Amino acid sequence: MRMSLFDQIRDAGMHDVKNMSGMERTHFMNEIFLDYQASKDLHQLKMENFYFELLKQLIKDYGN
Secondary structure (H helix, E strand, O other): OOOOHHHHHHHHHHHHHHOOOHHHHHHHHHHHHHHHHHHHHOOOHHHHHHHHHHHHHHHHHHOO
């Protein structure tokens, strides 16, 4: 079974997120959120879904 693009990026990038400080994570997640909002405003459904799934995973792993 092939990994989805989301899974590939998540697996590759989560190592970097683990090494970030709390403030760096906050800024990183804010940038992802801004990208999500922009894709939503532009009605780019695939990108909107991608950023939404990425945000869900980041919040689940690092939100508290």
